[in-house]
Amino acid sequence: MPRQQRIAVQGPYFEDFEVGQVFADAPGLTLSAGHAALHQAIAGDRLRLALDGPLCRAVTGQDRLLAHPSLVCDVAIGQSTGPTQRVRGNLFYRGLVLQAPVFIGDTLRTRTEVVALKQNRSETGLVTLRITTANQRSEPVLDFWRCPMIPLRDPEASTGHADGFEGIPAELDRERVRAAVPAGWDLDALGEAGSGRFSELEPGSVYEIEGRDTVTAAPELARLTLNLARAHTDAGATVHGRRLVYGGQTISIAAAQATRALPDLATVIAWQGCDHTGPVFEGDVLSTELTVEGIEALDRSAGGLVDLRAVVHAHRDGSDEPVPVLDWRFVALMA
Numbered sequence: 001m002p003r004q005q006r007i008a009v010q011g012p013y014f015e016d017f018e019v020g021q022v023f024a025d026a027p028g029l030t031l032s033a034g035h036a037a038l039h040q041a042i043a044g045d046r047l048r049l050a051l052d053g054p055l056c057r058a059v060t061g062q063d064r065l066l067a068h069p070s071l072v073c074d075v076a077i078g079q080s081t082g083p084t085q086r087v088r089g090n091l092f093y094r095g096l097v098l099q100a101p102v103f104i105g106d107t108l109r110t111r112t113e114v115v116a117l118k119q120n121r122s123e124t125g126l127v128t129l130r131i132t133t134a135n136q137r138s139e140p141v142l143d144f145w146r147c148p149m150i151p152l153r154d155p156e157a158s159t160g161h162a163d164g165f166e167g168i169p170a171e172l173d174r175e176r177v178r179a180a181v182p183a184g185w186d187l188d189a190l191g192e193a194g195s196g197r198f199s200e201l202e203p204g205s206v207y208e209i210e211g212r213d214t215v216t217a218a219p220e221l222a223r224l225t226l227n228l229a230r231a232h233t234d235a236g237a238t239v240h241g242r243r244l245v246y247g248g249q250t251i252s253i254a255a256a257q258a259t260r261a262l263p264d265l266a267t268v269i270a271w272q273g274c275d276h277t278g279p280v281f282e283g284d285v286l287s288t289e290l291t292v293e294g295i296e297a298l299d300r301s302a303g304g305l306v307d308l309r310a311v312v313h314a315h316r317d318g319s320d321e322p323v324p325v326l327d328w329r330f331v332a333l334m335a
Helices: 033-043 053-060 069-079 174-179 187-193 218-224 247-261
Strands: 089-098 107-119 124-134 140-151 206-208 265-275 285-297 304-315 323-334
Touching: 033 069, 033 218, 033 247, 053 187, 069 089, 069 107, 069 124, 069 140, 069 218, 069 247, 069 265, 107 140, 174 265, 218 247, 247 265, 247 285, 247 304, 247 323
Parallel strands: none
Antiparallel strands: 089 140, 089 265, 107 124, 124 140, 206 285, 265 323, 285 304, 304 323
16 A cells, blocks of 8 residues: 655745745636625725726726725735745835726736845744736736745744845835826716815825724635735734734725725825734724825826825724724825
């Protein structure tokens, strides 16, 4: 009788990474109305063009609903988690640009490349990844960097990895952002459906959003977006003894809360940066404070780009004070 072969199915440790490694074996995902509905139920998305078919057609000229940019980003991040299944936490996202709008029915495929490695003094290391996502026509739709923290197999090992983050842009390239604004969109139609508030915005304005949201269905969102990070589905894989909420869920809830303050947002174009300043757990209640950091009119009859900063706090049982969990700076297109 042949000897039984046992094969471990697991993600790499920090020692297993090398600069230049490419991971492109994640399944492609065709976005369906089911994905959009479940994401909307979990995050509370209120983006008009992702909800209102006739309005989306009038603005974009497409017969399909816009895929919410948070859903697109969540899927791309999820597709990049094959090599980062052991992640302890994701430190940041940088330079994210949604290079083209995505619609329901489009298929997303993601390539992940290791661009820098830095061992920490603790039993972990930082793996900087460049992530690019294309649609079914091989057209680029998303490009960004993220930095997960991965444990070492041998806590005493010295890998010698000490790369810096110099290759990651600290500021967005505004020309790339402007180039990502969808051509041919009729923002007048969106302004007529809402209130067209872009012209009323003033830099420095702060929106204190009273409505808060309780985090639920965290493992379901991770699975929906192909996220393999064990910390989101297995409490035993975290240092907290509790499942960590996928960072994309916190960002998506912040985006949904932002549309309460600015209901005429057309879409998100780019992320200047996104720092997870604390862990989020299921059952936390999230609140967002939204600041207008800048505005830029476009060469068209209506609307423009608005630079926003969303600072999110978690309110949880056993704590008298809210805990900071997210600092997200992003650029949105608004009527």
